[in-house]
Amino acid sequence: MAMVSIDLDMNRVTNERFLEKANSCAPKLKEFIVHPVSVVDIRKNGRDYPDVSVLDVPENIPNYHMKKGDKLCLDFGDHQVGYVTLKLAAVGSPQDAPAYFRLKFGEIAKEMVECSEDYDGWISRGWIQEEYIHVDVLPTTLELPRRYAFRYLEIETIDTSLKWQLVVEDVECRSVSSVDAADVKPLETEDEMLQKIDQVSIRTLQNCMQSVFEDGPKRDRRLWIGDLRLQALANYATFQNYDLVKRCLYLFAAQTREDGRVSACLFTEPQFIVDDTFFADYSLFFAPILMDYYEETGDIETLRDLAPCAFRQIELISQLFNEKELIEGEGSVPNMWCFIDWTEGLDKQAAAQAVYIYCERRARRIAEILGEAEKAEEMRLDIAKKTDAARNLLWDEEQGLFVSGEDRQISYASQVWMVLAEVVDPGKGGEIMDHVIAMDPEKGMVSPYMNHHFVEALLMCGRKEKALEHLKYYWGGMIKLGADTFWELYNPENPAESPYGSSIVNSYCHAWSCTPTYLLRKSM
């Protein structure tokens, strides 16, 4: 399933003042020098995740005299995002040929035993973190120009010559982030698994907080608005770096489609540009992100600057509603009009209807704060109409669940978003959640992003125990598989799954997976 949107005719309009504000909030990245903690052996074992065993202490790295075909796998002890420098030398006779070696970086051990050559997925193989390098003259200090996201680094000597061997004298990583996990107080709990889940959440968030909130430092390394919403919430509960949220809000507002529509994602290099990808839910999220930010900071100037952009998204998406006040899909690529989750064949109508209501509630609150009474009242009426339509047309009384689309599909997503949007009260929401869990519909949850909303809905309905249980089952499941940071994708029933045709391009430190620290700190 190739999910790409292309609109080469898209006209972009730029607000230079907003861009200046965004740039004035750009962080100075903190740097941390990190060295390998051991030499390891990573070996397939017939299961999904390989065995990792420690072979040697890092002090012995220079003692490995690497000839053709030799490999040296280094463990940096934790997930790093940074720039690697290798000090290389030759031993033996004079170096009579270029050193030729491959560097392979892996966020988790599994990537280290996957074969890049076999990759045949639909997203770019350029994301596979490996380099083939020739060095004509040794010794040398090789400063790699690219940034990598990794815990493991394997150096494979493709060739030296019969006369000399390659030596790795030293390796270091200059890890970068706009924040430092050491500044965050530990979670107050005796539960070791919850402590661990909290720590790994924070590491995930830290490693995604660069010049913007990136979705994943391995891939795609850019700002998506759906991820931003969750990162901002986790950030408020931990680092409280408000400027980075402010920067990202201004960036999304600084360039839109000519009709004012906020893009799903944006790039800051080589120069700032928003993408030609649009999801209904992602554009709508501008309002709740702005409202959350204001609630945290009281920054009325930013609220005033950016409210029109938030309102405009509601206005634009309101055009997708039919005469029955139900939202309908748009665009030529089926199911690409709204994100919700990666679940194959998921009908998104009900969830999108709920997301709209959820977001318009926040937009209405913004209007109230800014004293725009008329707009607020308009929105109140609109929310009521959309809520009524959801209750009357998307509710299946017999099944006691919300349904979506012409085929009246039942999914987790529909129930979760209806609860979050307060289409039902917490009491009824709790029943719905119990019901959908018992039923376990075929249209399940795929992404950590969807699982986050599931847990949040449970907490909203007072199902704290069930919420903690799911946190331990889902995020704890990744930890049991060795996660140092939480993943882009995790299916407890099929841990090796990938939406890209191969897990080698999966991102294993992914923003939308970082929320347990927020959910835990909010609920404890």
Next chain:
Amino acid sequence: MAMVSIDLDMNRVTNERFLEKANSCAPKLKEFIVHPVSVVDIRKNGRDYPDVSVLDVPENIPNYHMKKGDKLCLDFGDHQVGYVTLKLAAVGSPQDAPAYFRLKFGEIAKEMVECSEDYDGWISRGWIQEEYIHVDVLPTTLELPRRYAFRYLEIETIDTSLKWQLVVEDVECRSVSSVDAADVKPLETEDEMLQKIDQVSIRTLQNCMQSVFEDGPKRDRRLWIGDLRLQALANYATFQNYDLVKRCLYLFAAQTREDGRVSACLFTEPQFIVDDTFFADYSLFFAPILMDYYEETGDIETLRDLAPCAFRQIELISQLFNEKELIEGEGSVPNMWCFIDWTEGLDKQAAAQAVYIYCERRARRIAEILGEAEKAEEMRLDIAKKTDAARNLLWDEEQGLFVSGEDRQISYASQVWMVLAEVVDPGKGGEIMDHVIAMDPEKGMVSPYMNHHFVEALLMCGRKEKALEHLKYYWGGMIKLGADTFWELYNPENPAESPYGSSIVNSYCHAWSCTPTYLLRKSM
């Protein structure tokens, strides 16, 4: 046949004064900016050498929008040695993934259709001129740090993404050499093939004349004394860059094995060091190179400085002679004691005996010039003894040819070197050459280096017509196959041959192949 010599216990002694003299003669490289002349298609045709057809003018290069799997092959019009810079950009939607591409450089078209992955030879695959490169942010100006030897450059887009394509906006090569072929007067002849052979010789020499006389700018990129001797002769006939010869002589003398033995080759990067490879003939050649240099320049100071080193090589190799005054092999690797040629199974005794005599004649002349009468007389007697032994014990009267080793092997090499060493007079030499050509012994000539000595022997014996015929057959044969520079290896009967297990690591601009300009200018 892996031909490597390793002596990790070798003690090197350095003469700092000589090293300073060598460094004071280091050239400032000339630079030439070169652009592609066309876009070409190189296609296998079932024969040894592929077809090259012009597809487009270079002005259209930026019009190629390269998606996954697309290739663009550029022709730089002639053999280049230099540093390549590419201006790259993206077209389409914003660049949402790293650009990942392969650059492949080929001295000749054949390399472009050879598959690097299939290489299984014994010398380092690091010599294959290809790079796998990721570029995270486009547009960019990519200055490749390594030097390449090439005429063709293929850019293969391994991946972009579904959203954008790679564009090559501009490519240039900053070609380098210590000399400029434009400074050399054309050969005075009406014969177009001889003119072409002369030009290609000069291009070959130019592209090997860098900070030292390199053997090949693709591979091995270092100074070998056997190549130096021939390069110096070709240089005297053309560029007359005397300082580069002086520099190389001082370098070989500046560091030797502790017994004073001159190494077969040396490196200047990362710092000057001589290799642990020794060939009897290569050490002996120090004397003729020095004598040739003095004859060209009259530089008595250098002759006086370096004569002891020349004498010492004669002295050291004289220890290899047995009581019958015949030279014998040494060392643990069979046939690695003396180079002569790459011919498999070649017995090197007779040729080595002759090389010794050839070199001692030049050493004796040096002694005479320096007024060292006693040493000159000693050498005269020694030359006579070795010549007598050759005439008495290595001559087969019945066959009318020189023989070598216990099995009394007959080869071109033995005859050629006996002629060059003046063991026979030109009259008898001519008969021997006619005879060996008619017989065409199984132990033939493999390298251009051996073919050079064959032609030189023919010229010495007044066989000018035969010499020119062979020049056209051998070097002209390479030109007919499209050579812009002469090759490390060429077998007219098997043009795809390689001593390395695969021709993809062959060097197609190789110093020891550059001598036709010398042979032609000397004989015309």
